[in-house]
Amino acid sequence: MRRAAVMRRIAQVALACLALAGTAAAHTRSQSHSAWLIDGPSVHVGFTVPDLEAARLTADGHAPDDARLIAYLVPKIGVESHGQPCPVTTPPRAVAASAGFRRIELSFLCADKRDMALHSTAFVDLVSSHTNFAQIQTVQGDFFEQLLTRDAPSIVISGPASQHRLQDAxxxxxxxxxxxxxxxxxxxxxxxxxxxxxxxxxxxxxxxxxxxxxxxxxxxxxxxxxxxxxxxxxxxxxxxxxxxxxxxxxxxxxxxxxxxxxxxxxxxxxxxxxxxxxxxxxxxxxxxxxxxxxxxxxxxxxxxxxxxxxxxxxxxxxxxxxxxxxxxxxxxxxxxxxxxxxxxxxxxxxxxxxxxxxxxxxxxxxxxxxxxxxxxxxxxxxxxxxxxxxxxxxxxxxxxxxx
Structure with missing residues (x-):
């Protein structure tokens, strides 16, 4: 009886694991990468996305052309200062990237560098679990990383709520x-x-x-x-x-x-x-x-x-x-x-x-x-x-x- 009870318990757990595994497999791992260079009020960003992710923008599952990828990304990548969007100064352009990836670069110019925030909502409308691995660097050599997700799409890089808040903590x-x-x-x-x-x-x-x-x-x-x-x-x-x-x-x-x-x-x-x-x-x-x-x-x-x-x-x-x-x-x-x-x-x-x-x-x-x-x-x-x-x-x- 005792052995049978053990087997029943283990079987129940095993069935639960199989069910959960099927659920987990339904979730899609989706990610991209961005590199931000901060030079005073000027911000340069390079956004890199795998071809497999870019293909989500087309109905046939093939990677879109550069113009379509740029048209999708530009409204979803931005910089704000004092809560106001900073204008794009360098027209977005596609640049060379590693095989299997696409890279788009553009620049922003803000009124000043106070209360500045970076944000990206790219691909979260297509895959809610999408994660962007953002690397932020200043011309002074400061460097840090942050994950941008649907629930946390922004990084505050200056002002009281910035990533530098621990300096004075x-x-x-x-x-x-x-x-x-x-x-x-x-x-x-x-x-x-x-x-x-x-x-x-x-x-x-x-x-x-x-x-x-x-x-x-x-x-x-x-x-x-x-x-x-x-x-x-x-x-x-x-x-x-x-x-x-x-x-x-x-x-x-x-x-x-x-x-x-x-x-x-x-x-x-x-x-x-x-x-x-x-x-x-x-x-x-x-x-x-x-x-x-x-x-x-x-x-x-x-x-x-x-x-x-x-x-x-x-x-x-x-x-x-x-x-x-x-x-x-x-x-x-x-x-x-x-x-x-x-x-x-x-x-x-x-x-x-x-x-x-x-x-x-x-x-x-x-x-x-x-x-x-x-x-x-x-x-x-x-x-x-x-x-x-x-x-x-x-x-x-x-x-x-x-x-």
């Missing part, structure tokens, strides 16, 4: 950024909920939070200082996988069949590796294979130890390394003050700790209160429901971000 503002990153990041909050879920004693909770803190502090510093710059899409997918694994571990513990659960988990990741080798997906095959080996061994080890607290310290340290790169992503979208990186890292990391400890303590206190009042549901029921939620959410994000 105080230490407490850095702390507040860290706190808000926790409370506005659904994936990181979900992971912390999972840590509380697998910690049956206060000592276990101390171990997992300590490991997580050490891990994310290390990679946050490495990423922001430029020592390591991992691929953001890979990190987003791995963060989602850690959330699913926390839920899967709870299933392995509840069913007391860690070997079977580990086999199915590793097999699913091995299947994704095969799909990637066949040309489906975005994550490198070796990354998927490594994730499968790690997940299988993690579930086997944690499932056969009576006291897994110390092991979880090591495991959550690994999880923390992944989440640290995720924490760094928000900072790297901003113009970081190079001379204040140490202060920024200390403040932001302190804010992250305050945020996560606040969340963990609040969850623990609410749980203790409900138990004391006899209002709490039995732990197995709460554990199963929470684990199912984490597995569903983590699997959905992982599959969507992988394809």
């Amino acid at each position: 105080g230490f407490l503002q850095f702390v507040a950024m860290g706190v808000m990153h926790i409370f506005t990041g659904v994936d990181h909050m979900s992971f912390l909920v999972g840590l509380v879920l697998i910690s049956r004693r206060l000592r276990d909770l101390v171990f997992v939070v300590t490991g997580f803190t050490i891990g994310h502090s290390l990679t946050l510093a490495l990423a922001v200082t430029g020592v390591i710059r991992p691929h953001a899409e890979y990190i987003d997918a791995l963060v989602a996988l850690t959330i699913a694994l926390i839920g899967v571990e709870n299933v392995a513990s509840a069913t007391r069949r860690p070997g079977l659960v580990a086999l199915w988990t590793g097999g699913a990741l091995l299947l994704m590796t095969g799909l990637r080798l066949a040309g489906f997906g975005l994550l490198p095959p070796f990354l998927l294979l490594g994730a499968g080996l790690f997940s299988t061994n993690y579930l086997l080890v944690s499932g056969h130890l009576r006291d897994a607290g110390r092991v979880r310290l090591v495991v959550t340290l690994v999880f923390g390394l992944i989440h640290g790169f995720g924490f760094a992503a928000d900072l790297l979208e901003s113009k970081l003050p190079a001379g204040r990186l140490a202060e920024l890292l200390l403040g932001f990391n302190l804010g992250v700790e305050i945020g996560q400890l606040t969340l963990v303590i609040a969850l623990t206190a609410v749980t203790a209160f409900l138990v004391r009042r006899s209002w709490a549901l039995p732990r197995p029921i709460v554990g199963d429901v929470a684990a199912a939620g984490l597995i569903g959410l983590g699997t959905f994000w992982f599959v969507a971000r992988s394809f």
Whole structure:
């Protein structure tokens, strides 16, 4: 009976994964690139788009001619100063680009360089998830990057709300950024909920939070200082996988069949590796294979130890390394003050700790209160429901971000 129950649970999760994979495959990955050179009130922009993206402008699926591409892009790319559009000074023209790409260049001249903003809504009307990777550089040598999307189509480059706002930010503002990153990041909050879920004693909770803190502090510093710059899409997918694994571990513990659960988990990741080798997906095959080996061994080890607290310290340290790169992503979208990186890292990391400890303590206190009042549901029921939620959410994000 127990084995049959395990198989039913795994089958349900597997069917959910297949359904989510089909949904994720329906989303189209769409992107372009823009390079902006700021010289006082003058702005020069080069917009590069793959031929496959440009072909969306035609009914027959073939790349449009230069005139049609220019006619589409010009109304959707612009510069504003004091809320007023800056006129185009250099007529838009097509220039040479790498094979498989199209590049259009044009220039703008604003009345002055105060309260200046750049924006692009190109292709978001055709693909709502389209992302433009914008690189902004000034003639003084300042450089930063930003993602332009349907929800965030503009970059303010001067004035109080500009990307340079961190230059004059105080230490407490850095702390507040860290706190808000926790409370506005659904994936990181979900992971912390999972840590509380697998910690049956206060000592276990101390171990997992300590490991997580050490891990994310290390990679946050490495990423922001430029020592390591991992691929953001890979990190987003791995963060989602850690959330699913926390839920899967709870299933392995509840069913007391860690070997079977580990086999199915590793097999699913091995299947994704095969799909990637066949040309489906975005994550490198070796990354998927490594994730499968790690997940299988993690579930086997944690499932056969009576006291897994110390092991979880090591495991959550690994999880923390992944989440640290995720924490760094928000900072790297901003113009970081190079001379204040140490202060920024200390403040932001302190804010992250305050945020996560606040969340963990609040969850623990609410749980203790409900138990004391006899209002709490039995732990197995709460554990199963929470684990199912984490597995569903983590699997959905992982599959969507992988394809």
